[in-house]
Structures are given as structure tokens and as C-alpha cells.
Amino acid sequence: MTENDLYNVLQGLMPSGLQFVAPYLDEVPLPKDNYAQMNIIEVQPIGWNQRRVDTSDDKKATFAYDIEKIYRVQIDFYGSESYDNALYFHQSLSVNLVEDDDTICLKRIGNIENRCFLQENKKYLKRYGFDIELFIVDTITKDSPYLKNILVNLARIGN
Numbered sequence: 001m002t003e004n005d006l007y008n009v010l011q012g013l014m015p016s017g018l019q020f021v022a023p024y025l026d027e028v029p030l031p032k033d034n035y036a037q038m039n040i041i042e043v044q045p046i047g048w049n050q051r052r053v054d055t056s057d058d059k060k061a062t063f064a065y066d067i068e069k070i071y072r073v074q075i076d077f078y079g080s081e082s083y084d085n086a087l088y089f090h091q092s093l094s095v096n097l098v099e100d101d102d103t104i105c106l107k108r109i110g111n112i113e114n115r116c117f118l119q120e121n122k123k124y125l126k127r128y129g130f131d132i133e134l135f136i137v138d139t140i141t142k143d144s145p146y147l148k149n150i151l152v153n154l155a156r157i158g159n
Contacts, residue, residue: 001136003040007020009103010038010073010093011038014093015088018034018035018077018085019031019034020036021037022037023039033079034077034082035077035079036076036089038074039073039074039076040071041072041074042071042072043070043072045068048067049065049066050065050066050067052064052066054141059145060144062143062144063141065139068136069136069137070107070134070135071133071134072131073132074129074130074131076127076128076129078125078126080126082126082128083112083126086128086130090109094106094109097109104136105134105135106132106134108132109130109131109133110131113128114127114128115128
């Protein structure tokens with residue numbers, strides 16, 4: 001699963017109305033107030049690649065390799081309503097990830113933490129956030145030559 005795909009799925013599970021900003025974009029100015037960011041902190045494979053036939057014909061087959069991974073994602077809320085947004089989105093994710101269609105399953109949702117700090121310009125930044133861990137099955141596909149039907153004629157010569 002690509003970074004953008006994961007962020008799009010998670011944002012789709014959250015209530016609308018809050019702007020999500022891509023992390024670490026120095027050239028883009030941040031919104032004035034009340035925005036959020038998501039960062040993938042860690043991806044941990046927890047199984048072996050499982051091979052299955054995805055498609056096949058008489059000449060080639062496409063094999064899919066599935067592996068289950070745990071994605072740890074940090075979600076931070078900034079601005080004057082950061083605490084309220086963290087509470088609301090925390091509860092929304094804990095409900096929506098359980099009722100999802102099994103493409104992403106919730107493993108663990110962390111506590112809401114006070115991550116406020118004093119910026120370099122001595123301005124106080126209000127920030128609250130939490131971490132989530134998700135079970136996600138990633139799949140890659142690979143084409144291989146494939147023989148489906150082989151016709152063998154045996155001829156017996158002599159005794």
C-alpha cells in the first residue's frame with residue numbers, strides 16, 4: 001500500500017471538515033489554524049509472502065504474493081481546537097476501523113497525548129495526537145511462464 005493510498009483511506013474514515021497537510025513540506029505554508037498531519041512511523045512484516053494464482057491462460061500466469069504487515073501511524077492535530085479534534089477523530093477512527101471491509105483492520109489505538117511545544121520563534125504551538133497500529137495485507141504481482149495443458153504422444157517401437 002502506498003503512502004498516499006493509506007492516507008486517503010484513513011482520511012476517508014474520519015469526519016470531514018479538517019484540513020490534512022502532507023508532512024515535512026517546507027516550501028508550502030501551513031494553514032493559520034486547526035489542521036492535522038499523518039506520518040507512517042514504522043512498517044513491520046509479520047508473515048511470509050503467500051503465493052496464489054491471480055490470473056492464468058495457456059501461456060502465462062500472474063501470481064500474487066500477499067504479506068501481512070503492521071503499519072504504525074502517528075496522527076497529530078494542531079491549532080486552537082487540537083484537543084477537541086483529537087478526541088473526536090480518535091473515537092471516529094476506533095469505530096470506523098472496526099466496521100471497515102477488512103482491507104485495513106485496527107490492531108491498537110494509542111492514548112491521546114499532549115504534544116504541545118515552544119517553536120523556534122518562541123511561539124507556543126498547541127498540538128495533540130495519538131498513534132494507531134493497523135493490520136494491512138500488501139500484495140505484489142509477478143508474471144511467470146505457465147504450462148496448463150501438455151499433450152504427450154507415446155509411440156512404442158518394437159516389443
